Amino acid sequence: MSQFILALDQGTTSSRAILFDRLGQIQGMAQQEFSQLFPQPGWVEHDANAIWQSQLAVARKVMHAHQVKATDIAAIGITNQRETTVIWDRKSGEPIANAIVWQDRRTAARCDDMRADGLEPLFRSRTGLLLDAYFSGTKIQWLLDNVPGAREKADRGELAFGTIDSWLIFKLSGRHLTDASNASRTLLFNIHSMQWDSELLATLDVPRSMLPTVVSSSEVVAHTDPSLFGDAIPIAGIAGDQQAATFGQACYLPGMAKNTYGTGCFMLLNTGDKAVTSQNSLLSTVGWCAKQFADMHTDYMLEGGVFMAGATVQWLRDGLGIIERSSDIEALACSVPDNGGVVLVPAFSGLGAPYWDPYARGSILGMTRGTGKAHIARAALESIAYQTVDLMDAMQKDAAMTLTELRVDGGAARNDLLMQFQADVLNTTVIRPRITETTALGAAYLAGLAVSFWSSKEEIASLWQMDRCFEARMSEDERVERLALWRRAVQRAQAWEISSQRLD
Secondary structure (H helix, E strand, O other), X not given: OOOEEEEEEEOOOEEEEEEEOOOOOEEEEEEEEOOOEOOOXXXXXXXXXXXXXXXXXXXXXXXXXXXXOHHHEEEEEEEEOOOOEEEEEOOOOOEOOOEEOOOOOOOHHHHHHHHHOOOHHXXXXXXXXXXXXXXHHHHHHHHHHHOOOHHHHHHOOOEEEEOHHHHHHHHHHOOOEEEHHHHOOOOOEEOOOOEEOHHHHHHHOOOHHHOOEEEOOXXXXXXOOHHHHOOOOEEEEEEEHHHHHHHHOOXXXXXXXXXXXXXXXXXXXXXXXXXXXXXXXXXXXXXXXXXXXXXXXXXXXXXXXEOOOHHHHHHHHHHHOOOOOHHHHHHHHHOOOOOOOOEEEOOEOEEOOOOOEOOOOOEEEOOOOOOOHHHHHHHHHHHHHHHHHHHHHHHHHHHOXXXXXXXXXXXXXXXXXXXXXXXXXXXXXXXXXXXOOHHHHHHHHHHHHHOOOOOOHXXXXXXXXXXXXXXXXXXXXXXXXXXXXXXXXXXXXOOHHHHHHHHO
């Protein structure tokens, strides 16, 4: 009997492979970072082949390190950085250009133009999304219009588009597929009919022939090429990283919410079998669509996303050099009693929900001669928590409820200083599970359900265990004062790029 589920967790800065056992415990993990490419200000790219090679390498590494054969693995679950756009040649299997990453802002002006043309209500009503460069649709259009010969090849049916899940499935099995959670992030997918939308395709001039087939998030959809791992392994789970984390946190009932602290920071609230239209600049999105639940049941989510969370810490490490490892930030921040009046707004790629300002830029405010690197480190951590408050405030208004707890995960959720500050400024309970790798765990659960490795969502929910509970202990006056200062700083950072252009 197969003993493991293999989760392939393809993130923005690294690829990981994790082996999970029947109790949902990690039995092995391998990770490999890959290069981030910044060819112009506001542009972010990845080498799609580097992503594939790193993902294949860590899968083989974890299997070899733990002497696991392909036959020991019941299924593979895939979770991925969302919206990142790859276009490849169907015949050669090679990308026609670097992947355009979800953080990339090059198509912001195109979104502005469509908004000015009155198209946002059309896209919002069908996709649940706002018109923003964050999503895949305008990235596809840009590649077709700017890579020589791409438009002609696409019109002849020679090119394939995919988000990273599609790209990995293609390299693993030769099939061109995606699931509904990833499709719902493209600006091309109608989340009510669960189909690619002809009118949206025409608006963005994307040929239907480029698109992958949309499949369930939890079913056997392909098998790996036997030459990759020594035998074929079923691919049975697919979900975008934030939806996978929500599934891994066992947020299966309407009203349950989680926040993932990864490269970005993403809060999702389960709204059940109905897509709720946000009145507060959040997104409505597909959580998962799974066959073994009655009649291809779909769960929908409200989502708010912050572009720079863990990536802010990475910037302190790689850009400023004030820490050697990302994990060093907690000790540095704890070396001072407070932020010394410093507020950092990490709008390096604009601001996400609820502001949706692609022209905002990163700012550090309140510095004096007494400001040191520890104050900046503390302000960086606090900025992650403040952005989460903005998300929760909007989410509670849309959901017409007060959330009494927030389940957290991701790398930065291991930072006790950040989690306590998060509970304080949210004025709610923050709960961290024993396994914070819930993105990979969610992909594993989706795959395992499809092959009866686990019997039901109820069994999975029973496996969830709490590591630590953080209770709010900040006074209401201090909380209000801190949030007011944060929002003043955000106002200073907004529309910065436009203002600078006017000055030029």
